[in-house]
Amino acid sequence: MPKAEYQRLTRAQSRSGIADALMSRSSLWLGQDHLLCVDSGGFTETYKRFYFRDIQAFTLVASRRRAILNWILLVPTVPCLAWLLTILVSQPVPDRGMVITLAILTSIFALPLLINNLLGPTCTCRLRTAVQVEEVPSLCRLRRARKVLGRIRPLIAAAQGGEVPTEIISTRMRELFQTQAVTTPTEAVAGQPGAPPPAVA
Amino acid sequence: MNTPIQCPRCQAWLLEGVFNQPELVPCPACGVPLQTEIFPAFFRPINPGRAGEAVMVEGESSCFYHPQKKAVRPCDGCGRFLCALCDCEFNGQHFCPACLETGKTRGRIKNLENQRMRYDSIALALAIYPLLLFYFTLITAPISLFVAIRYWNAPRSLVHRTRIRHVAAITLALLQMTGWGLLFITLASHHRS
Numbered sequence: 001m002p003k004a005e006y007q008r009l010t011r012a013q014s015r016s017g018i019a020d021a022l023m024s025r026s027s028l029w030l031g032q033d034h035l036l037c038v039d040s041g042g043f044t045e046t047y048k049r050f051y052f053r054d055i056q057a058f059t060l061v062a063s064r065r066r067a068i069l070n071w072i073l074l075v076p077t078v079p080c081l082a083w084l085l086t087i088l089v090s091q092p093v094p095d096r097g098m099v100i101t102l103a104i105l106t107s108i109f110a111l112p113l114l115i116n117n118l119l120g121p122t123c124t125c126r127l128r129t130a131v132q133v134e135e136v137p138s139l140c141r142l143r144r145a146r147k148v149l150g151r152i153r154p155l156i157a158a159a160q161g162g163e164v165p166t167e168i169i170s171t172r173m174r175e176l177f178q179t180q181a182v183t184t185p186t187e188a189v190a191g192q193p194g195a196p197p198p199a200v201a
Numbered sequence: 202m203n204t205p206i207q208c209p210r211c212q213a214w215l216l217e218g219v220f221n222q223p224e225l226v227p228c229p230a231c232g233v234p235l236q237t238e239i240f241p242a243f244f245r246p247i248n249p250g251r252a253g254e255a256v257m258v259e260g261e262s263s264c265f266y267h268p269q270k271k272a273v274r275p276c277d278g279c280g281r282f283l284c285a286l287c288d289c290e291f292n293g294q295h296f297c298p299a300c301l302e303t304g305k306t307r308g309r310i311k312n313l314e315n316q317r318m319r320y321d322s323i324a325l326a327l328a329i330y331p332l333l334l335f336y337f338t339l340i341t342a343p344i345s346l347f348v349a350i351r352y353w354n355a356p357r358s359l360v361h362r363t364r365i366r367h368v369a370a371i372t373l374a375l376l377q378m379t380g381w382g383l384l385f386i387t388l389a390s391h392h393r394s
Contacts, residue, residue, distance in 0.1 A: 044316055
């Protein structure tokens with residue numbers, strides 16, 4: 001059997017935003033010399049390729065998605081569970097139909113709640129090339145994102161001739177920032193349109 | 202020129218202390234936990250596009266698309282002479298813009314394809330969804346069968362390479378059509394008797 005051209009890195013995840021989440025799902029695949037981001041929208045698939053030689057940076061930012069989902073699922077879970085426990089404790093011979101109904105109802109909310117917490121903290125992942133900054137919706141869990149990053153880091157480093165030592169990054173960033181500051185128009189004043197964002201060190 | 206990395210939340214430029222760290226570190230400006238991995242391509246200068254040299258000597262080979270520009274190489278697709286402006290390098294090969302467009306639209310250069318229609322999913326959806334209102338399957342089952350057979354050899358998804366959906370759609374459609382056939386035969390025999 002021939003070797004598959006692409007290896008799955010992540011399962012399909014909903015895109016952020018309610019409309020997008022309903023319409024399309026995104027997954028990430030590993031190709032020979034690139035990452036393939038597949039957006040499936042019903043009966044079509046849209047592909048975006050990010051070649052290892054072009055990837056400049058990955059940024060992971062912790063998000064509150066897990067906490068929000070927890071609250072959304074906790075609100076119906078708690079009353080259902082409380083009701084179920086009340087029936088079980090208060091009635092010597094509980095109504096079996098009611099208990100089964102409530103147990104199913106509780107599990108409908110409790111199971112996703114459990115899975116949401118087992119999958120770990122959430123994040124948003126942005127991939128940067130020379131001409132774009134793309135969000136990678138399928139890397140929405142920190143643990144998974146780190147795992148994927150650990151897998152593709154050596155491939156990117158190999159395609160770009162090695163990794164950048166951490167001590168060099170700061171120096172070169174500072175040089176870059178100074179160049180940017182010099183090339184910024186003189187009329188651009190901090191706080192006004194066209195002014196560079198505040199720099200932080 | 203590359204612009205510095207910005208914090209996705211507050212848009213502040215990140216300069217040092219947050220790059221290639223093993224854990225999330227707070228953004229020095231807004232405090233949001235982030236992890237930024239930088240690769241050598243970030244520091245690579247962006248090469249300016251080439252304009253193409255003008256033909257200086259009469260009789261010198263010139264670009265097919267720009268006769269006043271000097272040809273630098275032939276197109277690997279059609280063999281036309283190209284100037285530096287028209288020379289599009291892709292995966293180690295050199296194409297003219299027309300060949301690149303043709304390759305993209307006709308799917309000849311697979312790495313340029315950015316969209317595919319999932320005919321197998323259409324066929325399967327036509328076989329499954331109408332089951333909710335089963336009498337629709339009288340019409341949709343033959344359509345599903347037609348789509349599955351007509352597009353059997355059509356390019357499938359780049360990543361899901363099996364024909365399982367096609368097979369499932371054909372099986373379901375045939376079952377539905379058999380069911381309708383049996384129903385009509387039964388009704389006909391009842392009508393006769």
